[in-house]
Structure formats: C-alpha cells, structure tokens
Amino acid sequence: MRDRGGRPGHIAVAGADRWSLVAVAGLLAFVAMLDMNIVNVALAEIADGLGVSVATAQWAVLGYQLPVVALLLPVGRWLDGAGLRTAVLTATCGFGLCSALAAVSPWMGWLIAARLLQGACGAVLFVLMPVLAMRSVRSELRGRAMSVPATLGPLGAVAGPAVGGLLLDHLGWRWVFLVKIPFCLLALLLAWRAMPRDGGLRRPDRRSVVDALLVASGVAVLLLALTLAADRPAWLALAPAAAPALWWWLRGPGGRPVAGVLRAAGLFRAHGAVLALAAGFAAMHYVVALHLQRDDGASATTTGLTVLAFPLGMGLAGPLGGRIADRYGARPVAVTGAALTTAGLLLLIPLGDGWSPPDVAWRLALAGVGLGLNGGPTQALVMGAAPPDRAATVGATVQCARSLGFTLGPALATAAWGLSGPGEGVRAGLVLAAAAAALAVPLLALTGGGPAPLSTKTTDAAPAAHD
Numbered sequence: 001m002r003d004r005g006g007r008p009g010h011i012a013v014a015g016a017d018r019w020s021l022v023a024v025a026g027l028l029a030f031v032a033m034l035d036m037n038i039v040n041v042a043l044a045e046i047a048d049g050l051g052v053s054v055a056t057a058q059w060a061v062l063g064y065q066l067p068v069v070a071l072l073l074p075v076g077r078w079l080d081g082a083g084l085r086t087a088v089l090t091a092t093c094g095f096g097l098c099s100a101l102a103a104v105s106p107w108m109g110w111l112i113a114a115r116l117l118q119g120a121c122g123a124v125l126f127v128l129m130p131v132l133a134m135r136s137v138r139s140e141l142r143g144r145a146m147s148v149p150a151t152l153g154p155l156g157a158v159a160g161p162a163v164g165g166l167l168l169d170h171l172g173w174r175w176v177f178l179v180k181i182p183f184c185l186l187a188l189l190l191a192w193r194a195m196p197r198d199g200g201l202r203r204p205d206r207r208s209v210v211d212a213l214l215v216a217s218g219v220a221v222l223l224l225a226l227t228l229a230a231d232r233p234a235w236l237a238l239a240p241a242a243a244p245a246l247w248w249w250l251r252g253p254g255g256r257p258v259a260g261v262l263r264a265a266g267l268f269r270a271h272g273a274v275l276a277l278a279a280g281f282a283a284m285h286y287v288v289a290l291h292l293q294r295d296d297g298a299s300a301t302t303t304g305l306t307v308l309a310f311p312l313g314m315g316l317a318g319p320l321g322g323r324i325a326d327r328y329g330a331r332p333v334a335v336t337g338a339a340l341t342t343a344g345l346l347l348l349i350p351l352g353d354g355w356s357p358p359d360v361a362w363r364l365a366l367a368g369v370g371l372g373l374n375g376g377p378t379q380a381l382v383m384g385a386a387p388p389d390r391a392a393t394v395g396a397t398v399q400c401a402r403s404l405g406f407t408l409g410p411a412l413a414t415a416a417w418g419l420s421g422p423g424e425g426v427r428a429g430l431v432l433a434a435a436a437a438a439l440a441v442p443l444l445a446l447t448g449g450g451p452a453p454l455s456t457k458t459t460d461a462a463p464a465a466h467d
Contacts, residue, residue, distance in 0.1 A: 017136065017137040017138060017141060017145075018136040018137070018194055019136070019137070019145075020190050020193075020194045021132055021133075021136035021190070021191065021194050021195065022132075022133050022136050022137065022145045022148050022149075023148070023190060024088070024132060024187050024190045024191050024194075025128075025129045025130070025132040025133040025136070025145075025148060025149040026133075026148040026149050026151075026152040027152070027183055027186060027187045027190075028088075028092065028125045028128070028129055028132075028149070028187055029129045029148075029149035029150075029152045029153035029156065030152040030153065030155065030156035030183065031095075031156065031180050031183040031184065031187075032068075032095075032122050032125045032126055032129075032153070032156070033152075033153040033154065033155075033156035033157040033160075034156035034157070034159060034160050034163065034180065035064055035118070035122065035160075035180060036064070036065060036068075036156075036157050036160065036406075037157055037158075037160030037164075038160035038163055038164040038176055038179075039060050039061050039064070039164065039176055039177075040061055040160070040164070041164040041165050041168055041176075042060075042164055042168050042173040042176045043057045043058055043060065043061070044057075045168060045172070045173040046060055046111070046173050049173060050105065050107060050108045050111065051108075052108045056108060057108070059108075059112050059115070060102075060111055060112070060115055062224070063111075063112045063113075063115030063116045063119060064115045064116075064118055064119040064122065065119065065223065065407075066116075066119060066220050066223055066224065067116055067119030067120045067122070067123060067216070068119045068122045068123050068126060068403065069123075069219055069220075069223050069400065069403045069404065069407070070123075070215065070216035070217075070219040070220045070223065071119075071120055071123035071212065071215075071216055072123050072126060072127060072219075072396045072397075072399050072400040072403070073215045073219075073258065073393075073396050073397065073400055074211050074212035074215050074216070075123045075124055075127050075392075075396060076127050076258075076392045076393040076394075076395060076396025076397065077211070077257070077258065077392075077393055077396075078392075079124070079127055079128070079131075079392035079396075084128070084131065084132065084135070084195070085191065085195040085196065085197060087124060087128055088128055088132065088187075088191050088195065089188065089191060089192065090124075091121045091124035091125050091128065092121075092125065092184050092187050092188050092191065093184075093188065094117070094118075094120075094121035094124075095118055095121040095122060095125060095180075095184055096180070096181050096184030096185065096188075098114050098115070098117045098118035098121060099118065099177045099178065099180045099181050099184070100177075100178070100181060101114040101117075102114040102115055102118065102177040103174040103175070103177040103178045104174070126395075126396075126399040126403075127392055127395050127396045127399060128392075128395070129149040129153070129395070129399075130146065130149065130150075130379055130382075130383050130391075130395040130398065130399075131383070131391045131392055131395045133145045133146050133148060133149050133379075134146060134380075134383045134384075134391065135391070139384070140326060141326055142326070142330075142380045142383075142384060143321070143322040143323070143324075143325030143326040143330055143333070143376055143377050143380045144319070144322035144323055144325075144326050144376070145322070145376075145380075146322065146375075146376040146377075146379040146380040146383065147318050147319055147321055147322030147325075147375060147376025147377070147379075148318075148319075148322075148376070149379075150318065150375030150376045150378070150379045151314060151315060151318025151319070151372055151375055151376065152318075154281075154311070154314060154371070154375070155311050155314065155315055157406070158285075158307075158308075158310065158311040159311070163179065164176050167179060211249055214245045214246070214248055214249035215245070215246065215249050217242075217245045218242040218243070218244075218245035218246035218249065219242065219246070219400075221238065221239075221241050221242040221245075222239055222242035222246075222404075223404070223407055224238070225237075225238035225239040225241075225242070225411075236411065236415065257390075257393075258393055258397065267382055267385055267386075267394065267397075269443040269444070269446050270378065270381060270382050270385075270398075270443070270444065271382070271397060271398060271401040272401075272439070272440075272443045273334075273338065273378065273439075273440035273443035273444045274378060274382075274398055274401045274402050274405065274440075275401040275402065275404060275405040275408070276405065276436045276437065276439040276440040276443065277338060277341065277371065277374065277405065277436070277437055277440045278401070278402045278403075278404075278405025278406050278408075278409065279405040279406075279408045279409035279412065279433075279436045280341070280342075280345060280405075280409065280433045280434065280435075280436035280437035280440075281310075281341075281367075281371060281405075281406075281409065281433075281437075282405065282406045282407070282408070282409030282410055282413075283409035283410060283412060283413035283429060283432055283433035283436065284345055284348070284364075284367070284409075284430065284433040285307065285310070285409075286409065286410040286413050286414070286429070287413050287417070287426060287429035287430055287433065288306075288307060288348070288360065288364070289303055289307055291355065291426045292306060292307075292355065292357075292360070302357055305357070306357040306360050306361050306364070307364065309360075309361040309362065309364040309365040309368065310364040310365065310367060310368035310371075311368060312365060312368065313364070313365035313366065313367070313368025313369040313371075313372060314368035314369065314371050314372035314375075315368075315372065316369065316372065317337075317368070317369040317370075317371075317372030317373045318372040318373075318375060318376060320372070320373065321333055321337060321372055321373035321374065321375065321376050321377055322376040322377070322380075324373075324377075325376060325377035325380060330377040330378070330380045330381040330384070331377070331381055331444065331445070333373055333374075333377040334373075334374050334377040334378040334381055334444045335441060335444045335445050336370075336373060336374075337369075337370045337371060337372070337373030337374025337375070337377070337378075338370065338374050338437065338440040338441045338444055339370065339441050340366060340367070340369055340370025340373065341367045341368075341370030341371050341374065341437045341440075342370070342434060342437040342438045342440075342441060343366060343367075343370070344363050344364065344365075344366035344367025344368070344369075344370060345363075345367055345430065345433050345434035345437050346434045346438075347363045347366070348360070348363050348364075348430050348434075349427060349430050349431060349434065367437075374440075374444075378444065379398070381444075382394060382398050383395065383398075409433070409436070412432055412436075413429040413432055413433065414429075416428040416429050416431075416432045417429050
C-alpha cells in the first residue's frame with residue numbers, strides 16, 4: 001500500500017476520501033476500549049461459573065489490560081512501514097477469535113490465555129486506529145477524521161459497565177465476550193472491501209523481541225502497581241521496580257529512535273497533555289461514582305444515569321471539534337477543549353458533601369463537551385507532526401500515554417482520598433482531577449503545531465534502528 005509519494009503503508013487518496021476506513025478506525029476504537037471495562041461487572045459471575053475466587057477472576061481483566069499497554073511501544077516500532085491492510089485484518093480477526101475463545105472457556109487457565117492473546121491483538125488495534133484514520137483522508141480533513149476514533153474510544157470505555165450489566169442480567173457472563181464479535185465482523189467487512197492490497201507483516205527480529213520483553217516487563221510492573229493501588233495505595237511502592245527495564249530500553253537501540261522522533265517533532269508536551277487529561281477524567285469518574293453510591297446513597301441506576309452526562313456531552317462535541325479544527329486549526333480547539341474540561345471539573349469541587357444528581361450531571365456534561373472538543377484535534381496535532389515512516393510509533397506512544405493516564409487517575413485519586421481523611425477525601429480527589437486536566441492547557445498551548453523536517457539520522461538515533 002503506497003501513497004503518491006511511494007511510501008509503504010500509506011493509503012492512496014486519489015480524489016476521494018475513504019470515510020469507510022475512518023469508520024473502521026472508530027469501530028475498532030470503540031470495541032477495544034469497551035473491552036477495557038466491560039468485564040469488570042462480570043467478575044463475580046465468572047468466579048462462580050469457573051469455580052475460582054474473585055481475585056483470580058480479576059485476571060480476566062488484567063489479562064487483557066496488561067499486554068495492551070505493555071506491548072504498545074514495541075508494536076508501534078514493529079508496524080512502521082508494514083502493510084496496513086494485513087495488520088488491520090490480522091489483528092481484527094485475532095481479536096474476534098479470542099473473544100469467542102474466552103466466551104467458551106471451560107476453566108480459568110483457558111480464559112486467562114485467551115485474554116492475554118486478545119490483549120496482544122488489542123495492542124495492534126490501538127496502534128493502528130489513529131494511523132488508519134489519518135491516512136484515509138486528505139490532510140485538510142484530518143481533524144474531522146481523527147475525532148471519530150478519539151470520540152468513540154472513550155465512549156466505549158464509559159459504556160462498558162452499562163452494556164456489561166445488561167448482558168449479565170439477561171444473558172449471562174459469556175455474552176460479555178461474545179458481544180464484541182459483531183463489531184469485529186463489521187470492521188473486517190469494511191476493511192476487506194475498502195483497503196487496497198499491500199505488503200505483509202515482517203517477522204520480528206531478535207532485537208525487536210528483546211525490546212518487547214524490556215518494555216513489556218517494565219510497563220506491566222508499572223500498570224500492575226497502579227491497578228492494584230486503586231484498592232490498596234501501598235501497591236504504589238511497586239512502581240519504581242519498573243524503572244530499570246524501561247531505562248535500559250530507552251538507552252538502547254530500540255528506545256532511542258522513539259525518543260528521537262518525539263523530541264524532533266516537539267511532541268513530548270502533547271503526550272503529557274494526553275496523559276494529564278486521561279488521568280483527570282479517570283480520577284473524576286472514580287471519585288464521582290464512588291461518592292454518589294457509597295456516601296450519598298444513590299442507586300446504581302441513578303449513578304449510571306448521572307455519570308452518563310459526561311459521554312453524552314463528549315459524543316455531541318466530538319464531531320464538532322473535528323470540523324472546527326479543520327477550519328481554524330487543531331491547537332486552539334484542543335486548548336479550548338482542555339480548558340472546558342478543567343472548568344467542568346473545577347465546578348464539582350464547591351459542591352461539598354451533599355450532591356444532587358442534576359447539579360453533578362450538568363458539570364459532567366460541560367467536562368464531556370470539553371473532552372469531545374479536545375480528542376480529535378489533539379490526535380490530529382500529534383499524528384500530523386509524526387514523520388510519515390514513524391506514524392505507527394507515534395500512534396503507539398500517544399495511546400500508551402492515554403492508557404497510563406486512565407490507570408494513573410484512579411490510583412492517585414485513591415491515594416489523595418486516603419491521605420486527606422474521610423471528611424475531605426472527595427474534595428481532594430476532585431482537586432487532583434481538576435489539576436491534572438488544567439496541566440493539559442499550557443502543555444497543548446506550547447506544543448508545536450506542525451510536522452518538523454525530520455531526517456533519518458534524526459529519528460533513528462541508533463544505527464539500524466529501523467528495519
């Protein structure tokens with residue numbers, strides 16, 4: 001697959017934009033993020049059905065989340081220059097097949113293995129989503145295209161518990177895995193028909209495998225520490241153990257090109273903004289849901305409907321943000337969106353202890369509108385600055401930043417809640433969420449707005465870093 005410049009892995013846009021492929025990116029974003037949260041509500045039923053403890057059943061969630069985040073960076077390097085059609089079809093087939101295998105699990109070991117494999121396929125999908133959306137349309141429509149996966153992904157994450165609860169009540173826990181297969185089949189059909197044939201996937205060499213092991217071990221330890229810290233903050237002490245492996249990778253031939261690309265394109269601030277907004281959103285979602293149910297005594301239905309205001313605002317504003325960005329530029333829209341999200345979160349802080357669902361809902365809707373305006377333009381800002389032959393690497397780094405933010409937010413909110421005591425815990429968690437979102441505003445305002453002229457020597461800091 002080549003563009004008019006002959007670069008491998010690009011979709012040629014010859015007069016017509018391929019919006020069906022943008023739809024594929026959106027579908028894959030929705031289903032991959034849906035899988036991050038949909039299984040949480042079924043852990044007790046999985047434990048009963050397979051005869052294991054709930055703690056063991058939690059690996060049905062961790063078995064997916066760990067490889068997704070741990071493999072993002074190695075997968076990004078591996079997919080640079082690879083055949084995009086082959087990668088999309090292979091990863092989507094693997095994701096759907098693993099969903100079916102998880103649904104028919106006769107014992108827990110089978111389920112964990114299926115989820116680990118599904119997480120590996122999910123890592124490929126996460127890397128491919130922004131690349132596919134970016135390369136399917138002309139540059140002047142990039143903001144609009146990038147807003148599709150940038151909006152549908154978080155909507156999938158928020159919808160996960162609600163969809164999982166409905167399936168659990170009416171069909172049983174195995175349908176929590178089966179529900180994703182129709183999305184995969186639709187994405188496969190669209191991709192098969194719309195994407196021209198291209199080259200295959202290259203076999204990872206020994207250096208790539210070593211890089212993958214280093215990054216995977218370091219990120220897995222970090223993610224595990226942050227995930228477990230949501231229940232017991234003492235687990236945060238495990239996080240520094242991730243440093244040696246990640247430092248070794250960063251200083252080696254696998255990590256230096258990645259850092260070189262981000263440094264040359266001026267993308268470190270944008271990645272920090274993505275991480276900060278994701279952490280703020282996740283911290284807010286955790287604190288609001290917990291406080292409404294545990295402290296205010298709201299029912300699960302009332303809590304769900306209240307929190308639903310955020311994704312509704314985000315879904316309405318997402319397409320608008322892409323259109324405005326294409327007309328006026330990605331950076332001002334991204335900054336405005338981050339500022340609106342910050343304002344919505346700040347307005348939650350003065351509510352005190354007695355919350356009414358309508359008071360919370362309109363503030364969440366404002367924050368959701370901000371994140372909807374921000375998502376597509378920020379993604380367009382980042383991917384537009386990526387060198388053409390390093391788009392998969394940059395797609396992987398921004399997805400890694402977002403995933404770490406989603407995991408970091410609840411962990412930090414839990415720590416702030418615990419350190420502040422029962423009377424001020426909610427306020428402390430919301431202050432932390434608002435502060436994280438506010439940090440994204442100057443980071444985006446100072447981010448470079450366009451691609452830098454990058455030479456191979458600049459982006460490949462180590463010899464033979466790119467195969």
